[in-house]
Amino acid sequence: MASTPRWVEAINKALSHPNNKGKIIYQLATVDATNTPRVRSQVHRGFINPEGHADLPLLVTSTDSRAAKVSQAHGNQRVELCWWMEGSQDQFRITGFTHIYPSPTPGTSSPTPIPDDATALKLLVKQGFDWEAKRKEVFAMMPPDLRASWCAPYPPGTPINFEEQKGWPTSVPTEEEAKTDEDKKNFQAALHNFALMLVEPVEVDWAALGVQPNTRVLFRRQGEEWVEQNLIP
Amino acid sequence: MASTPRWVEAINKALSHPNNKGKIIYQLATVDATNTPRVRSQVHRGFINPEGHADLPLLVTSTDSRAAKVSQAHGNQRVELCWWMEGSQDQFRITGFTHIYPSPTPGTSSPTPIPDDATALKLLVKQGFDWEAKRKEVFAMMPPDLRASWCAPYPPGTPINFEEQKGWPTSVPTEEEAKTDEDKKNFQAALHNFALMLVEPVEVDWAALGVQPNTRVLFRRQGEEWVEQNLIP
Numbered sequence: 001m002a003s004t005p006r007w008v009e010a011i012n013k014a015l016s017h018p019n020n021k022g023k024i025i026y027q028l029a030t031v032d033a034t035n036t037p038r039v040r041s042q043v044h045r046g047f048i049n050p051e052g053h054a055d056l057p058l059l060v061t062s063t064d065s066r067a068a069k070v071s072q073a074h075g076n077q078r079v080e081l082c083w084w085m086e087g088s089q090d091q092f093r094i095t096g097f098t099h100i101y102p103s104p105t106p107g108t109s110s111p112t113p114i115p116d117d118a119t120a121l122k123l124l125v126k127q128g129f130d131w132e133a134k135r136k137e138v139f140a141m142m143p144p145d146l147r148a149s150w151c152a153p154y155p156p157g158t159p160i161n162f163e164e165q166k167g168w169p170t171s172v173p174t175e176e177e178a179k180t181d182e183d184k185k186n187f188q189a190a191l192h193n194f195a196l197m198l199v200e201p202v203e204v205d206w207a208a209l210g211v212q213p214n215t216r217v218l219f220r221r222q223g224e225e226w227v228e229q230n231l232i233p
Numbered sequence: 234m235a236s237t238p239r240w241v242e243a244i245n246k247a248l249s250h251p252n253n254k255g256k257i258i259y260q261l262a263t264v265d266a267t268n269t270p271r272v273r274s275q276v277h278r279g280f281i282n283p284e285g286h287a288d289l290p291l292l293v294t295s296t297d298s299r300a301a302k303v304s305q306a307h308g309n310q311r312v313e314l315c316w317w318m319e320g321s322q323d324q325f326r327i328t329g330f331t332h333i334y335p336s337p338t339p340g341t342s343s344p345t346p347i348p349d350d351a352t353a354l355k356l357l358v359k360q361g362f363d364w365e366a367k368r369k370e371v372f373a374m375m376p377p378d379l380r381a382s383w384c385a386p387y388p389p390g391t392p393i394n395f396e397e398q399k400g401w402p403t404s405v406p407t408e409e410e411a412k413t414d415e416d417k418k419n420f421q422a423a424l425h426n427f428a429l430m431l432v433e434p435v436e437v438d439w440a441a442l443g444v445q446p447n448t449r450v451l452f453r454r455q456g457e458e459w460v461e462q463n464l465i466p
Binding site for chain 2: 025027028029030031034035036037038039040041076078079080081082084086091093095145149152154155156157158159160161162165166168170212213214215216218229230231232233
């Protein structure tokens with residue numbers, strides 16, 4: 001029977017530690033076109049897995065489809081994220097493939113291809129996973145100020161005059177709450193620029209530095225099995 | 234007159250925020266030989282700068298000279314670190330060159346070369362900077378359990394049996410405190426494996442997400458000047 005990998009349980013246990021409250025931010029690294037590493041903070045939006053395959057979890061996060069990391073992901077789908085849970089001194093380094101799913105509306109980039117070794121992503125596609133429903137579901141979880149960030153008229157990272165920025169919305173309501181034409185237009189613009197970002201892990205390196213002696217375990221996916229190896233911390 | 238860049242002042246100001254107490258851990262990304270990004274938590278050990286060049290700061294961190302990131306740095310000296318200060322919601326992404334300075338004792342890797350564009354590192358070399366004195370100074374700041382981690386008989390990340398690990402020291406005293414032959418041997422072994430890791434920034438991307446509207450400033454080094462550009466967050 002497919003069961004949840006022990007590293008997911010370790011993450012959930014660490015997250016439930018009272019001193020790790022709200023620790024859902026990790027740093028995700030990509031490589032740019034000049035082979036320079038780039039790394040930024042991302043918010044964890046939960047796990048998903050192909051139906052019947054609890055052993056093949058993917059991490060869900062999000063991005064503006066115009067952000068530099070999207071073109072970086074198109075150039076190289078290998079990513080690693082580092083999730084440091086300060087309260088319990090646990091570090092999870094998760095290496096794998098990323099997949100970007102932007103809005104299907106015209107004028108956005110394409111989804112990234114599904115890498116050959118991305119077993120979980122391939123299964124999702126095979127099972128007819130509804131990416132667009134998931135994209136809208138995750139978008140609906142976003143707070144109003146974050147929704148506003150996706151309706152800026154230019155991509156994140158574009159040079160800007162703060163005076164001009166002052167005229168932009170700082171809060172965008174949900175679809176249900178949107179009453180004025182302006183609200184509705186902003187909601188649609190933000191939803192258009194919002195993209196799902198998935199990470200399919202193939203290796204997870206868990207260092208527990210809050211226990212003595214420190215422990216470190218490498219989980220490596222082989223087929224659909226997770227093989228564990230204790231490492232020197 | 235060379236003065237401290239505004240981004241260093243912003244980091245110091247963020248660090249002094251009461252909710253950022255102890256936030257001296259950042260995630261540093263490198264690229265490995267297969268062009269896969271790797272990222273892990275590192276502890277900030279302060280800034281240094283070439284004499285008379287407060288405008289050319291470098292960040293000081295450390296590593297085990299046998300760690301995978303050292304060979305990654307030899308393959309590609311471009312790194313980026315992401316310093317997320319949760320308490321004030323400030324993110325500093327610092328891109329630049331790394332330089333590893335291991336022990337000069339036989340049996341360690343060589344220092345990484347000084348990249349052509351690494352103005353600050355080149356100045357340090359020209360001024361005869363005493364790397365070994367700095368390495369010993371930073372090593373002396375380390376707590377006893379961290380010192381112990383550098384005297385493990387095999388490199389970090391080596392497969393290990395926890396039973397075997399139980400026989401290893403969990404605490405190593407300072408040179409002055411080392412009384413027994415065992416203590417002295419462990420101290421020397423740890424010092425032998427301890428390496429300085431420097432980061433010379435060439436770009437700093439500061440996103441202030443704790444203010445409304447959010448701001449983002451890119452600091453780019455041009456010659457010895459830091460040019461600022463406001464960006465869309």
